[in-house]
Amino acid sequence: MKGPENPTNPRTGMSREALPPSEEQALVVRAQAGDRGAFEALVRDNADRLYAVVLRFSVTESDAEEATQEAFVRAWRGLARFRSDARFFTWLYRIGVNEAKRIAERRASADSVSSLEERPLDDISDSRPGPASRVQQSELRVLLEHAIRRLPAKYRAAVVLRDIEGLSTAEAANVLGLREAALKSRLHRGRMALRRDVAQYVLGEDVETLPAARDAGRLTELELS
Numbered sequence: 001m002k003g004p005e006n007p008t009n010p011r012t013g014m015s016r017e018a019l020p021p022s023e024e025q026a027l028v029v030r031a032q033a034g035d036r037g038a039f040e041a042l043v044r045d046n047a048d049r050l051y052a053v054v055l056r057f058s059v060t061e062s063d064a065e066e067a068t069q070e071a072f073v074r075a076w077r078g079l080a081r082f083r084s085d086a087r088f089f090t091w092l093y094r095i096g097v098n099e100a101k102r103i104a105e106r107r108a109s110a111d112s113v114s115s116l117e118e119r120p121l122d123d124i125s126d127s128r129p130g131p132a133s134r135v136q137q138s139e140l141r142v143l144l145e146h147a148i149r150r151l152p153a154k155y156r157a158a159v160v161l162r163d164i165e166g167l168s169t170a171e172a173a174n175v176l177g178l179r180e181a182a183l184k185s186r187l188h189r190g191r192m193a194l195r196r197d198v199a200q201y202v203l204g205e206d207v208e209t210l211p212a213a214r215d216a217g218r219l220t221e222l223e224l225s
Contacts, residue, residue: 019045021087028088032079039079043072046089049165050096056148056160057100059107067103071096086174090167094175097157104153147197155190162187 019027024045030038051068058064074095075082082091148156161172162183173183 024088025084028079028082028084031076032082039076042088046092047072049089050092053093053160053165054096054100056156056164057097057104057153059104063103063107064100067096067099070099074099087171090171090174093161093165093167094177097175101153143198144194147194150197151190151193155186155193158183158186159190159194163191 024042027038027042031042047068050071051064054067054071055061055064058067071092075092078095082088148159151159157176158172161167161175162169167175169180169183169187172187173180176183178186
């Protein structure tokens with residue numbers, strides 16, 4: 001069975017709002033029966049969300065696009081193995097994250113690590129009024145994005161899937177092939193590293209000296225969801 005030749009352009013600006021589970025499942029069933037139109041509907045629904053995830057594991061935007069494309073190709077080829085007791089997007093995320101890691105490992109070098117942190121961010125729109133507010137929000141977004149990129153990959157994955165993409169603990173653990181306890185541990189360590197990084201940058205102080213910051217474990221949800 002031949003899949004779509006060019007399953008998606010991940011930078012088309014389509015909505016990231018997911019289909020209801022019942023509609024998604026109906027499309028999966030049709031796609032498993034060979035309906036390419038149903039699979040392409042799944043691609044359209046998940047392309048932007050998947051690209052946003054793999055971008056944070058990629059050295060360049062072209063690497064992220066390659067990982068996204070390859071993830072959909074692999075998903076099409078392996079669709080018969082998809083179990084209906086899981087959500088399609090969690091299965092797809094796992095394929096995409098693995099592809100992004102594979103591409104990053106292929107390119108791994110000291111230069112790759114440097115370019116990952118220094119790669120320009122996409123433009124960020126902010127509809128809230130006030131130029132000062134827009135500047136502050138933009139600066140915070142840039143700061144957090146770079147802090148996330150500096151996280152070790154295993155902590156970054158937990159933070160991205162749980163806090164940014166909004167997956168449940170169970171879903172994120174499933175994507176990464178972890179037990180929930182292990183996912184929670186990585187998420188905690190990632191959040192702590194981000195809190196420390198941001199506090200030291202903004203305030204010039206260690207986060208542990210800031211009483212109000214000790215319960216700020218959801219810092220990464222600010223302006224990143």
